[in-house]
Amino acid sequence: MEQVYASVAIACGLIIALGAVAACIGISLMGGxxxxxxxxxxxxxxxxxxxxxxxxxxxxxAFIIGTGIAVWFAISTFLK
Incomplete structure (x- = not known):
C-alpha cells in the first residue's frame, strides 16, 4: 500500500508542478x-x-482545476 501512496504523491506533485510551469510560461508569452x-x-x-x-x-x-484534481486524487487515496 505504501507504493500506491508514494505513486499518488508523486503524481499529484507532477500535476501541480507541470500546471504551474505551463501557466507561468503561457502568461509570460501572452504578456510579451x-x-x-x-x-x-x-x-x-x-x-x-x-x-x-x-x-x-x-x-x-486551468491551473487551479488541475490543482483541485490533484487534491481530489490525494484525498481519495489517503482516506481509504
Missing amino acids: KYLESSARQPELMNDLQVKMFILAGLIDA
Whole structure:
C-alpha cells in the first residue's frame, strides 16, 4: 500500500508542478505579445488589455482545476 501512496504523491506533485510551469510560461508569452502589440498599435491598447486579462484568468483557471484534481486524487487515496 505504501507504493500506491508514494505513486499518488508523486503524481499529484507532477500535476501541480507541470500546471504551474505551463501557466507561468503561457502568461509570460501572452504578456510579451501584449506589450509588442500595444507598442505597435497604441490605439488598440484598451481592447487588447481586456482580452489579455480574460485569457490570463482562463490560464489560471486551468491551473487551479488541475490543482483541485490533484487534491481530489490525494484525498481519495489517503482516506481509504
